Amino acid sequence: MFNKGDKVSVLDEAMNGIVLSVQNKEVTIETEEGFVMTYFVNELIKVDNSSDLSKDMGSFNLNQIKKEKEEPKARSFVKEKKSKHEIPAPEFDLHIEKLVPNFRGMSNYDILTLQSETAKRHIEFAIKNRIPKIVFIHGVGEGILKSELDFLLGRYDNVAFQDANYQKYGLGATEVFILQNVK
Known part of the structure; x- marks a missing residue:
């Protein structure tokens, strides 16, 4: 599941790090602050290491985005239909x-x-x-x-x-x- 060099994030803490070693169900990581810590496999989540913007941009359909921006979004509320000559009720x-x-x-x-x-x-x-x-x-x-x-x-x-x-x-x-x- 985890390999040496994978970037991971700790689930219940605001901490990220890189995997140093994996033994059974324990993973040793080096945090961004430079500390070496050990967690169980179920306490970590693998973080996508790609920071290559051109790779990420390839997943977007540029024509679809342009089309969405051109089309006006439907309003979320229903407006009363009135003719131009209708006088509002007193x-x-x-x-x-x-x-x-x-x-x-x-x-x-x-x-x-x-x-x-x-x-x-x-x-x-x-x-x-x-x-x-x-x-x-x-x-x-x-x-x-x-x-x-x-x-x-x-x-x-x-x-x-x-x-x-x-x-x-x-x-x-x-x-x-x-x-x-x-x-």
């Missing part, structure tokens, strides 16, 4: 700090009621003006506003909804589709 942030300048003194019930009424007003406006899609940003939190929004949206026959794009909004938004010509 987004409405239902966080209370976005709706009123000062919400101190408001109870949780008052806050939730204001958020629900705001959402209802935007839904009614979208239906009346035939806006096909809107997005409500409600945040993650404890999920109370999201469940209230789901209940509100479920009361409309011509409305479908789902979680909005995760990459853009995370789990904190709902996408609402206003279905046209539903009878």
